[in-house]
Amino acid sequence: MSSLAGRPIVVVSAFFALCLSAGARADGNQLLEECQDGINGMSGGVSRNSVGVGHCVGVLQATMDTLDLFHEAGGLPRLVCVPEGGIPMIQSMRIVVQSLQAHPESLHLNESVLVVSALKNAFPCQ
Template identity: 25%
Template sequence: MKVLMAALALTSMMGACAAWADGNDLMQTCQSLLQFDDNGKANNPMKIGQCVGYMNGAIGIASELNKYLPKEDQICLPNGTSTPIQLARVVVNFMKRSPQIMSYDDGAITLAAFQAAYPCK
């Protein structure tokens, strides 16, 4: 039951920025943040804020889900790598390496990117 509640929380939290968003939406949103970080241009401040909020929410939910997942499926961030910009870079790079996943749910993509980049050892 706790796993079901955590999954429902993840779905509701991850969908707070955009209903039924996919990788294309996530890429566009988080590229705005990365462009701002790289060159200081805030072409779309709302998307920048959405990505920051999304990354913070995603890692918070992932941390909570870790309580219910086997060690091999958990996400373990090393110290000093939990800024929204760093997390957005992980997710954007993951999507660029895996263009076939762009139609998948943005929450699933985000968690898969975090799992690939930060597995627990």
């Protein structure tokens, strides 16, 4: 197993390439709709698009896992410092939805970049 330690530029480059390689619809507009639907479904309502909710959950979880991977294996500083033990998925969804609604001028950006920005603002590292 090869280590990513000592290669922070490669890791950061790979992360941004991953973020930018997603399809044209992989932006904040789609993520906002899907995560709002997920919050509704997780709060006792009915989801209109379970595949979309799965996409929201997947993007949030994959982004958080990637941030952890870059810190642990890549030796990069933490960008997001969630409380010990993590946070529930619905809380992540609410944070992202709130951020996307507060910044509609950014909805055209890549969804993973928007998730990192939302979580970084909610849980800054000291």
